Amino acid sequence: PCHLEGLHLAQKIYKKLSDQIVFKIGLFCGYSYPYECLDTLLKRMKLKREDVDAFLGWREGDCYPGFFSVRSKSGDTASLSFVEEHNINVAHYALFRCFLCIDGLSQLADISLGDTTDAVRNNSFIISRTDKGDELIESAKADGYIDYYTLDAGTALTKGIIPFMLREKRHKVLFVIQYLAKRNVPVPDWDIKEAKISKIGRKNGVLRIRMVMFVRKPMISKLLRSHPKLMEVTGRFIYHFDIDPRNLAFRIIGKFLQSHPKLMDAARSIYQYDFNPKHTASKIFQRVKEIRPSKSGKTPNNRIPVGLVGVGGWGSQYVGILQKSGIFNLRVCFDTNKELLQSICSSVGCLKANSLEELLATDDLQAVVIVTPNHFHYEQCIKAIKQGKHVFVEKPIANTVEEAKKIYRATKEKNVIVSVGHNVRRRSEFRTMKKLIETGEIGEVIMVEANNSQYVGEGRETSWRLDKDTYSSGPLSQLGIHHIDTLRYLFGEITEVKSYLKNEYFKSGVPDTILSVFSFKSGILGYLGTNYISEPSFTMRVYGTKGNLIVEGTTLYLQKNGKMKAIKTKSINTLEEQIREFGECIINNGEPEVGVKEAIENMAVAEVIMESAKKNGKNIGLEE
Structure with missing residues (x-):
């Protein structure tokens, strides 16, 4: 300024x-x-x-x-x-x-x-x-x-x-x-x-x-700068100094509410003042009814008690999404970063679990949302399912097809719902693209090209994304898997794969670049590229006999008769949509759009891509 x-x-x-x-x-x-x-x-x-x-x-x-x-x-x-x-x-x-x-x-x-x-x-x-x-x-x-x-x-x-x-x-x-x-x-x-x-x-x-x-007087400043902790304490006192009795009362009440999550939940919903005692009493009574679990474990307004595993990184998005979903009641969170966990739980007003086991033991908990590094997904899913919890897990569902199949068997045994966070297919650009393809706007589809790349950079071998022991497929499982799911959503099953990879930048041995060509059961030919080196790229190009459809970033284009025009699409929050669907499936005993079966099929394509690449581009077919 x-x-x-x-x-x-x-x-x-x-x-x-x-x-x-x-x-x-x-x-x-x-x-x-x-x-x-x-x-x-x-x-x-x-x-x-x-x-x-x-x-x-x-x-x-x-x-x-x-x-x-x-x-x-x-x-x-x-x-x-x-x-x-x-x-x-x-x-x-x-x-x-x-x-x-x-x-x-x-x-x-x-x-x-x-x-x-x-x-x-x-x-x-x-x-x-x-x-x-x-x-x-x-x-x-x-x-x-x-x-x-x-x-x-x-x-x-x-x-x-x-x-x-x-x-x-x-x-x-x-x-x-x-x-x-x-x-x-x-x-x-x-x-x-x-x-x-x-x-x-x-x-x-x-x-x-x-x-x-x-x-800031010279003598005082010199004393404080030689004692950083004292400097921090005096700074905190000055920054938060307040003699207004109303503000002091709010702080005291806030400290109390932080240790009583249900009361915090009620207080947050009555944040606007209403000095009519009847109105205030009515609001409080209504909220107490809402947060008191019924015998079935659901609240009267169908808010499902849910726990969140992983509140950092991508997980921080789900904190707000679960809160405003209208379906879930965020009861408890767990993360290995204790300072971050404390900050989130205090701001949200939910319980803090010191382990996954403690989270799963929370009274009346019905569902778990897992947003952790990929190699934790399998173990955390299995533990939650065995406790009879419905599970939403971020993609990929696991590190291997075999692990994913074990999750599938566990869901059938316990009769719970598992939804997997392949959210890109839900983007309005791809929903619209699918409709235009099905209505024949670009004629018969001949081929498709897709790329999803992000710069991770050299010297970050400490990142779990570059740990070869737990994450050997590099950008494929983190970025390319999005397009694998979306391509299958648009064009059906992939039947044959031929792939290549290279690693010229990472000391850890994790591939930095992966390229794959494949054929669909429908006869369409395709290409998928993903890397951790280049500038960000999120593209998909579909070539037809009467025109082309192109997604660049968040915009869909129609190329036809030598002209290119942008197609208006409605911006939607795909994370909110899949969480809402997960909740509705629990309430209505429905099936999510991307469940364990679809996630296994995505993982199977990814595994075959890696197998072909390790065999110097050998053509490999996918088994049923």
């Missing part, structure tokens, strides 16, 4: 500058810090700058708001939670001008973006203010760089980053400026209306800025 403010002033002075600027992109910003702040954070982690091999990120990690993370030259990773980092940064190092800045949202930009301030989603929040901004966003979506959904104005202005920034930056800053101006401290003259702030609010702001100024 401060750079854009400077640019705005420069444009007023140098008129020609305006014509040379195409558009402006800004970041959300709370504070900026001098470089010496870095040394203090490293000292807090018992490191020096010369000990560090790489800085991994200020907001690294799978859980909002992330960690300040570095990798030492010995190969170890050290992290500070955002809370610890922020407590040190703001009180002790934030530039003084940041306390006097009212713009946290880059309001002079065509587009500004940053966090959602949502504890369970990893999405970014984008604000577009001009036609240029709208055009840029649409172009980025069309080229496959981003996907998005829109928020209505009411939601955007009452929840999340916008009201947070208005409260923290604009409203609080104004009376701090007034306080300093009375003491002859040079301050900016912001041309905005004074915010309506209570007397207690004014005192809070003044006392906080006085404490910041105190701890």
Whole structure:
């Protein structure tokens, strides 16, 4: 924001500058810090700058708001939670001008973006203010760089980053400026209306800025910087300082609710104030009825008690999805990252399990969602199924066809539902592509080409994705498997495979590139490529006798009569759709679109691709 403010002033002075600027992109910003702040954070982690091999990120990690993370030259990773980092940064190092800045949202930009301030989603929040901004966003979506959904104005202005920034930056800053101006401290003259702030609010702001100024006195600062833990404690006290009795009461109640998940669940649903005692009592009574399990184990509104295994990475997406599904009641979570687990469970208000066994033993638990590294899927699925739990597991269902078949036999023995997260086929581009093919829009299909690649890069042998012992197929099981399922969904069974692989970049021995050509039972010929080296690629090209259908990123194109046009498709959240289907299958005893049988067939194709590649491109047929 401060750079854009400077640019705005420069444009007023140098008129020609305006014509040379195409558009402006800004970041959300709370504070900026001098470089010496870095040394203090490293000292807090018992490191020096010369000990560090790489800085991994200020907001690294799978859980909002992330960690300040570095990798030492010995190969170890050290992290500070955002809370610890922020407590040190703001009180002790934030530039003084940041306390006097009212713009946290880059309001002079065509587009500004940053966090959602949502504890369970990893999405970014984008604000577009001009036609240029709208055009840029649409172009980025069309080229496959981003996907998005829109928020209505009411939601955007009452929840999340916008009201947070208005409260923290604009409203609080104004009376701090007034306080300093009375003491002859040079301050900016912001041309905005004074915010309506209570007397207690004014005192809070003044006392906080006085404490910041105190701890920055040379003698105090020197003492604190020699004791990083004390610096973090004093920073936390200043950052969270509040003498408003209502806010203090909310904090005390919040601490209590965190240890009582059912009460937390009820409280979250009554977050809007209603001072009519009858209305409030009615809401509370209704929510208590909803969260009390019936004799069947289901709640009256069909909310199914579910446990989530794996809350980091991709698993963090499912936290919010399960919460807002309307079908599931997220009762308990488990993850091997204890700090991350505690953060998620506290923010959601659910139980925390210290092991898979403890999660499965949770009272009334009916279903389990498994979102963990691939090599854990088989064991975790089997344990959950043997306990009689319905299971949703991310793709691939297991590491081998044999493991997948054991899961299939277990589901039949225990009569439970297992749904597998092959979500790409659900994307509206492929749903529409299938309809156009079936209606003859491109005539008879002759061949298909598909590629799904992502850059993983060299030097990341510590990643489970590059562990040859547990994950020997490289990008095939993580990326290529998506297209295997989608190709089978569109064109039927694959009958013969010829494949090649190479490994020129990874020391671990995991293949970095895999290429396969194959034939379908229908006679269509196909190609699949996947790698961990190139720039991201997500494409599928279907060639017909009357035209072609092409998916590039998130856009579907029809190529016909020498012309290419984009086909409008409705953006849908495929993860939400498959979770909703999973819940409906449990309630109605139905069959998921991708169950164990379909997952086994996908795994069989992947296994044959790897077998052919290891035999230098030998043609191999798939058995029934």
